[in-house]
Amino acid sequence: MTPPPTQPVLRLSDVVYGVAERQLLAGADLTVPAGRSVSVMGPSGSGKSTLLMCLMGLIRPEFGRVEVMGENLARLSPRALAAHRRRHIGMVFQFGELLPELTPVENVMIASLLAGDLADTARSRAEKLLHGLGVPHRTATQDLSGGERQRVAVARALVNTPELLADEPTGSLDGEHREAVADLLFSTPRDHGCALVVVTHDPAVASRADVRLHLHEGRLVQVEEAR
Ligand SMILES: Nc1ncnc2c1ncn2[C@@H]1O[C@H](COP(=O)(O)OP(=O)(O)O)[C@@H](O)[C@H]1O
Numbered sequence: 239m240t241p242p243p244t245q246p247v248l249r250l251s252d253v254v255y256g257v258a259e260r261q262l263l264a265g266a267d268l269t270v271p272a273g274r275s276v277s278v279m280g281p282s283g284s285g286k287s288t289l290l291m292c293l294m295g296l297i298r299p300e301f302g303r304v305e306v307m308g309e310n311l312a313r314l315s316p317r318a319l320a321a322h323r324r325r326h327i328g329m330v331f332q333f334g335e336l337l338p339e340l341t342p343v344e345n346v347m348i349a350s351l352l353a354g355d356l357a358d359t360a361r362s363r364a365e366k367l368l369h370g371l372g373v374p375h376r377t378a379t380q381d382l383s384g385g386e387r388q389r390v391a392v393a394r395a396l397v398n399t400p401e402l403l404a405d406e407p408t409g410s411l412d413g414e415h416r417e418a419v420a421d422l423l424f425s426t427p428r429d430h431g432c433a434l435v436v437v438t439h440d441p442a443v444a445s446r447a448d449v450r451l452h453l454h455e456g457r458l459v460q461v462e463e464a465r
């Protein structure tokens with residue numbers, strides 16, 4: 239079910255979260271409507287990955303509210319939360335964690351299979367995505383380069399066309415592949431009406447988002463365009 243375009247599908251309100259006496263999130267607010275993209279920049283260690291973990295429901299904030307598709311994550315049982323995440327969230331992890339004993343295609347298919355798709359559908363979608371990203375299908379996962387792994391991780395997040403979160407998805411890519419990954423990520427909200435949050439160090443990637451935010455002292459602040 240795709241909500242009407244104005245309904246926020248990802249929303250954090252007044253989220254507070256700290257580790258080891260350091261407040262990483264100190265009243266963070268974020269609203270991403272369907273079909274829109276947001277980028278988040280900020281220094282290393284400022285809490286960007288932590289922010290995405292809150293949106294995934296992998297971290298429960300000390301204060302504040304996290305909603306995905308209108309569902310308050312704090313109200314879901316662990317089982318319901320896992321199902322909600324599987325169905326609605328695609329995450330590109332910073333280090334593109336893949337399962338080395340599966341082939342690249344299987345690594346992408348698994349997300350689709352877990353969401354309940356038939357194997358043939360899952361396989362053809364996975365192959366198409368990997369082909370589009372220029373990843374060699376037949377290479378064993380452990381023999382892929384860092385950049386190839388990162389692209390497999392992007393394909394896996396995209397296979398169900400869910401709401402998307404991406405943690406530095408272009409960090410280890412060179413120019414051409416960086417463009418291909420960014421093109422695919424940013425076309426997803428446009429083509430499928432999902433919300434996209436991209437954490438990135440790359441100003442060129444950040445500037446492609448509809449809204450550019452900076453994580454500053456635990457809050458998300460809008461970046462003024464330098465024009
Ligand atoms: N579970 C944890 N225990 C202790 N420190 C943590 C934990 N998770 C994150 N941190 C620390 O919190 C800070 C922010 O982490 P992170 O959200 O990964 O930052 P970013 O993604 O912006 O680089 C870092 O200093 C990190 O070392």
Ligand SMILES: [Mg+2]
Nearest residue numbers: 286287332405
């Ligand atoms: Mg990080």
